[in-house]
Amino acid sequence: MKIGIPKGLLYNNYHPFFITFFSELGAEIITSVDTNKDILNEGVKYCIDEACLPIKIFHGHVSSIKDKCDIMLIPRIMQLHKREYICPKFCGLPEMILNSIENMPSTINEPIYASSEMKLYEWALNAGKRITKDRRKINSAFNKSMNVQNDHIIGINDSNYEINVALTGHPYNIYDDYINMNIVKKLNRLGIGVITEEFTDEKIKNSEVKKLFKKPFWTFARNNYGFSVSSAKNTSINGIIYISSFNCGIDSVTVELIKYEIENFPFLLLKIDEQTGEAGLNTRIEAFADLLERRYQYENNISSHG
Amino acid sequence: MKITFPHMGNIYLAIKALCDGLGIEYVIPPINNKLSLEIGSLHSPEEICLPFKLMIGNYIQAIEQGADTIIITGSCGPCRLGEYCEMQMKLLKKLGYDLDFIVLDSPTDIGIKELYKRIIKLTSNSRDNIFNKYKALFNAVKVMNLIDEIEASAHKFAGYEKIKGSCKNILNQCKTDALKFDKPDEMIKMLKNYKEKINHVSIDINKNPINVGIMGEIYTVIEPFSNLYLEDKLMDYGVSSYRKLTPSWWVKNTALIPLKINSLDIKRASKNYLPLNIGGHARECIGEAVLSYEEGYDGAIQIFPMGCMPEIVSKSILPTISKDLNMPIMSLVVDEMTGEAGFITRVEAFIDLLERRRDNVLLRS
Numbered sequence: 001m002k003i004g005i006p007k008g009l010l011y012n013n014y015h016p017f018f019i020t021f022f023s024e025l026g027a028e029i030i031t032s033v034d035t036n037k038d039i040l041n042e043g044v045k046y047c048i049d050e051a052c053l054p055i056k057i058f059h060g061h062v063s064s065i066k067d068k069c070d071i072m073l074i075p076r077i078m079q080l081h082k083r084e085y086i087c088p089k090f091c092g093l094p095e096m097i098l099n100s101i102e103n104m105p106s107t108i109n110e111p112i113y114a115s116s117e118m119k120l121y122e123w124a125l126n127a128g129k130r131i132t133k134d135r136r137k138i139n140s141a142f143n144k145s146m147n148v149q150n151d152h153i154i155g156i157n158d159s160n161y162e163i164n165v166a167l168t169g170h171p172y173n174i175y176d177d178y179i180n181m182n183i184v185k186k187l188n189r190l191g192i193g194v195i196t197e198e199f200t201d202e203k204i205k206n207s208e209v210k211k212l213f214k215k216p217f218w219t220f221a222r223n224n225y226g227f228s229v230s231s232a233k234n235t236s237i238n239g240i241i242y243i244s245s246f247n248c249g250i251d252s253v254t255v256e257l258i259k260y261e262i263e264n265f266p267f268l269l270l271k272i273d274e275q276t277g278e279a280g281l282n283t284r285i286e287a288f289a290d291l292l293e294r295r296y297q298y299e300n301n302i303s304s305h306g
Numbered sequence: 307m308k309i310t311f312p313h314m315g316n317i318y319l320a321i322k323a324l325c326d327g328l329g330i331e332y333v334i335p336p337i338n339n340k341l342s343l344e345i346g347s348l349h350s351p352e353e354i355c356l357p358f359k360l361m362i363g364n365y366i367q368a369i370e371q372g373a374d375t376i377i378i379t380g381s382c383g384p385c386r387l388g389e390y391c392e393m394q395m396k397l398l399k400k401l402g403y404d405l406d407f408i409v410l411d412s413p414t415d416i417g418i419k420e421l422y423k424r425i426i427k428l429t430s431n432s433r434d435n436i437f438n439k440y441k442a443l444f445n446a447v448k449v450m451n452l453i454d455e456i457e458a459s460a461h462k463f464a465g466y467e468k469i470k471g472s473c474k475n476i477l478n479q480c481k482t483d484a485l486k487f488d489k490p491d492e493m494i495k496m497l498k499n500y501k502e503k504i505n506h507v508s509i510d511i512n513k514n515p516i517n518v519g520i521m522g523e524i525y526t527v528i529e530p531f532s533n534l535y536l537e538d539k540l541m542d543y544g545v546s547s548y549r550k551l552t553p554s555w556w557v558k559n560t561a562l563i564p565l566k567i568n569s570l571d572i573k574r575a576s577k578n579y580l581p582l583n584i585g586g587h588a589r590e591c592i593g594e595a596v597l598s599y600e601e602g603y604d605g606a607i608q609i610f611p612m613g614c615m616p617e618i619v620s621k622s623i624l625p626t627i628s629k630d631l632n633m634p635i636m637s638l639v640v641d642e643m644t645g646e647a648g649f650i651t652r653v654e655a656f657i658d659l660l661e662r663r664r665d666n667v668l669l670r671s
Contacts, residue, residue, distance in 0.1 A: 048622045050613070050639065078582075083415070085384035091584035092619030099579075099626040111582060214392050214409075217384065249615040252353035253389045260396045 001131055003027045004069030004105070007034060008058030009090075010077065012175040017149035018073060021124065024141035025131045030069045032061040035178035039064055044274055046100045053179060053245040053273050054172045055089055055096070063101050071130060074109045082115040084219045087250055117146065155198030156184060163292050164193040166231040168224045169243035169251070173272065180243050181278050183270070183285065187241075190289040195237060197227035204230045212257070221254045232262040238292045239266035241285075246273035266291060307331065307406070307431050310373035312361035313338050315528035316457065316481070317553045320450035321377075323490040327442025328432040334485075335368035338531035342367055347642045349401060351393075356532055356611035356641050357525040358390055362397065369403055377428065380411040384585035385616055412560075445490040447557065452497040454552040456480055459504045461537055465515025465546030468508045474541045476504050516660050519598030520549040521591045522609040523617050526640055527551050533609045533640055534649050543657055548603065550594050551587065571597060579623050586616030595627050595635060604660040605634040607653075612641035634659055 003022045005011070019029055032039070035057055043060025066072065074094045077086055085091070094109035110126045113119040121142060128138035154175065158164065165187065173179055174196060184194050197205070205226025209215060216222045224242070231237040240262070244251035255269055268288045270281065308331045311321055318334050325332040336342065342363030349366070350359045365376055381388045391409040398405055408428050413421045429439055460477040467473050480500040487493040518540060526532045527549060540547045550572075562568035572593030580592045591608060598606045608624060610617035621637050628635040636656045638649070 048618065050618045050621065076582075085585070088384045088585040088588065088615040089619055091384065091582060092580065092588065092616070092623075095580055096619055096622045099623045212392060213395060214380070214389070214411075216392075217388060221389075247353070247613050249355070249386050249613055252351060252613070253386060253393060256351045256354075256393055257396070260400065 001027045001071065002030050002069040003108075003131075004030045004032075004062075004065045004072040006058060006061035006065065006072070006074075007032045008061040009054055009093075009172045010075070011172075013154060013171050014075070014149065016152040017145045018075070020145035020148045021128075021141050022073075022131070024144055025128055025137060027071075027131050030065055032065045035061070035176055040178070040274060047096070048100065050247070051089065051096070052247050054170070054176075055093075056274060057176070057179065058093070059097065059100060062097055062104075066101065066104055070105055072105050072107045073127075074107050076109050076111045077114065078111045079113050079115050080219045084115075084217055084222065086219055120146075153198070155196045156194045157199045158188070158193030158195065161188075161191060161193030163191065163238045163289075163296055164195055164236060165239045165241050165292070166228060166237050167194045167196050167241050167243070168228050170220050170224075170245070170248070173243040173245060179245075179272060180270075181276070181281055183241070183243065183281075186282065186285055187289070190286065192289055192292065195231070197223050200227050200230060208261075216254070216257075218250050218254075221250050221257075224254050225257055228258045229261045232265040238296060239268065239288065241268045241270065241288070243270050243272065246271050266295065307375050308333055308373045309375045309377055309408075309428070310335055310365065310368035311377045312364045313529060313531075314525055315530065315553060316453045317450065317528075319453050319481075319484050319493070320446045320553065322485070323449040323493055324442055324446035326488055327445050327490045328429060328439060329434060330429070330431050333368045333371045333373040335364040335371075335373075338364070338529060343531075343642055349397060353613065354393070355386060355613050357387075357529075358393070359642055360529070360532060361390070362394065365394070365398060366401075366403075369405070374404070375406040375408060377408045377410065380409045383583075385614075387586075442490065445494060447554075448494055449484075449490065449497060450557070451554045452494065452501060453480075453484070454554045456497065456501050456504050458549070458552070459501075461541065461547045461549070463504065463507055463509055463546075464541035465517070465544055466509035466511065466513050467544075468510050470544070471542075472507050473504065474538065476500065476507065480504075516545045516605075516657060516664075517601075517603040518545055518547045518657075518660070519594060519601070519603045519606040520547055520609065521551070521594040521598075521606060522587075522638075523591075523611060523614050524551050524556065524587050526609045526611050528553065532611070533638070534644060534646055536607070536609065536638075536649075536653065539650065539653060540657075543654075545657060548598070548601070550597075551590065569593070575600070579627060580620070584616055584619060586614065588616035588620040591617065591620040592623055592627070595624060596631070599627075599631040599633045603633075604663065605636070605656065607656070608635060608637045610637070610639060612639050634663070 005018055023029055039060035040057055042063045043056040046063055047056040047059040074097055076094050077090050079085060094107060098104055108127045108130060110123050112123045124142040125138060167174060187194055208226045208229040209222050216225060228240050242255055244255060310333045313335060322334060338360055343360060345366050346359035346363030350362050378391055380391050391407060395407050408424050457477060460473040464473045483496060484493055487496060520527060528551060537547055559568045572590050575596035576589050576593035580589050583589050595606050624635045
C-alpha cells in the first residue's frame with residue numbers, strides 16, 4: 001500500500017514521526033518534491049483565493065501526488081499543547097482539500113491532539129487500522145516513531161557571525177526555502193547570523209508570555225511572541241526578522257503584540273504571498289542589514305572625547 | 307465609572323436596559339457610521355479583521371463622550387476574537403487613554419472565581435440588592451429576545467407585505483422609540499407593542515417571495531453597518547430573509563455548551579461536511595447552509611470579513627454543498643474598503659438568478 005505524505009505545512013517539523021510510523025507498518029511512502037514553481041501554481045489553481053500562501057502550497061503538494069498513492073495523509077493537527085490551537089485552517093484542512101481538489105484518493109484525516117502521548121496514540125490506532133489489523137505492530141511502530149521524532153532537532157543557530165538576527169514566524173515559512181526565497185542563505189551572505197526560536201529555553205519564552213493579560217491560545221503565537229520579546233532583551237541579538245504570510249490571522253495579532261513590547265528594537269516584517277518578487281525582498285533585507293551594521297558600529301564606537 | 311461597549315446589531319438596547327436596571331452610568335457609542343470606521347481603521351493594525359476596526363471606532367467615540375470603562379466578551383477558540391481584548395487594551399493605552407477593561411471570558415479558561423470577580427467589578431457601583439440585579443439581567447435578556455424577534459419577523463414579512471416598506475418602517479420606528487425609555491419595564495412594554503404590530507402587518511399570503519438564508523461570521527452578519535445594510539436592501543427588494551445567528555441565539559447557545567445540547571440541528575446538518583468545531587462560527591455556517599436547503603429557501607448568502615480564518619474554511623466547503631443540494635450560495639467578503647455600488651450589483655444579480663431559477667422573472671413586480 002502506498003501512503004502519500006505532502007511536503008507542506010508542518011512536514012519539516014514532524015516528518016520523522018509520520019514516515020517512521022507508516023513505513024514500520026509496512027506501507028510504501030510517497031512524498032511530494034520540495035516546493036517549486038509548479039507546485040505553487042497547482043496550489044493557487046485549486047485553493048480558494050482567500051487562503052494564505054502555505055495553505056495554497058499544501059494544496060499544490062497534495063495535487064502533485066494524489067494519483068501516485070492509495071491513501072493520502074492530511075494531518076488535521078488540532079492541538080500541540082493543551083488548550084492551544086494552531087490555526088482554524090489547520091482544523092479544517094482536510095475539508096478544504098477534499099472540497100477543492102477532485103478525484104482525491106481516500107485520506108487519513110482523523111484529528112490529531114498531540115497534547116499528550118495518550119491522545120496521540122489514539123490517532124495512531126485509528127490511522128494504523130487502515131493499513132494493518134495487527135495491534136502489536138501499531139504499538140511498536142508508534143513507540144519507534146515517537147523515539148525518532150524526539151531525536152529530530154530542527155532550528156538554526158549560527159555562532160560565528162558578529163551580527164545576529166532572530167528569525168521568527170511560522171515554521172512552514174522559515175524552513176521552506178522556496179516560500180522565503182532562501183532568506184537564511186541571503187542573510188548569511190550579508191554577514192548576518194540567524195537564530196531561531198528552538199534554541200531559546202521554553203521557560204524564558206513563557207516568562208515573557210506570562211506578562212500578557214491573556215495567554216495566547218495559538219502555539220506559534222506564544223512561541224514567536226516569547227522568542228521575539230526575549231531576544232529583544234538579549235544583547236547578542238541585534239534585530240528581529242518576522243516572516244509572515246499575507247492574510248495570516250495569527251501573525252496579524254502576534255506582530256502587533258511584539259511591536260507594542262519591543263519599542264525601538266530593529267524589527268523587519270517580511271510579508272510573503274504568491275506574487276512576492278525576489279528583488280523587492282532582497283532590497284529590504286539588504287537595507288535591514290545596513291541598518292543593523294550601522295547600529296552595531298555606532299554602539300561600539302565610544303567617542304574618545306567622552 | 308462610566309461604561310461603554312462595542313456595537314453589534316441591536317445589542318445596545320439590551321445593555322441599555324441592563325444598565326438602566328442596575329443604575330450604572332453608561333455611554334452608548336454613536337451607531338456605527340463612516341466616521342467610526344475611519345477612526346477605527348486609522349488606529350488599528352492593517353491586517354486585523356473588520357470588527358476590530360469598528361470596535362476601536364466605537365470606543366474612541368464613546369471615550370470622547372466621557373466613557374472610562376469598556377466591557378467586551380472574550381473567547382478562547384482559535385478565532386482572533388479572543389485576542390481582541392489584549393490588543394485593544396494595548397492600542398488604547400498607546401493612544402494615551404486611561405481606561406478600565408472588563409473582559410467577560412468563558413469560566414473554563416479564567417476560572418469561575420475570576421469571572422465572578424469581574425462581574426462584581428461591573429456591578430459594584432449599583433446600590434440595588436441582589437434580587438434587583440437579577441431582575442435587571444432578566445429584563446435585559448427579555449429586551450434582547452424581543453428585539454431579535456421583531457427583527458426576524460420584519461425580515462420575514464418584508465416579502466409578503468401589502469404596502470411596500472411597512473415592515474421596514476415599523477422596525478426603524480421601533481429602534482428609535484426604544485432609546486427613549488429609561489425604564490426597562492417601559493421598554494419591554496413598548497417592544498411588546500411593536501411585536502404585536504409587526505405580527506399583524508397586512509400581508510398578502512398568496513405571494514411567494516424569494517427566501518434567502520443569511521449566514522457567516524457572527525459580527526458582520528449581525529451588525530448592519532458592516533454588511534452595508536444587506537438585510538434592509540433585501541427588504542426593499544421584497545425578499546424574505548432568514549438569519550439564525552442573533553445575540554439571543556448566541557446567549558442561548560453559550561449557556562447550553564456545558565451540557566453539550568447546544569444547536570443540535572446545526573450539528574446534525576453540518577455532520578457530513580464539517581464534523582468538528584474549528585472555531586468561530588464556521589460549523590454553524592455550514593449547518594445553516596444545509597438547513598436553508600431543508601427549509602426550502604431559494605438561496606443562501608455568506609458574509610464574512612476579509613481574512614476571517616474559520617469562514618475561509620467554510621467558504622471552501624460551500625461550493626460542494628451548493629452543488630450537492632442544487633442551491634445557489636453566494637459569499638460576500640467585507641472590509642473597510644467595500645464599495646457599496648459593487649456590493650449592490652452582486653446582491654441584485656444574485657436575486658435575479660434566484661428568480662430565474664423559478665422561471666418567473668416578474669415575481670417581484
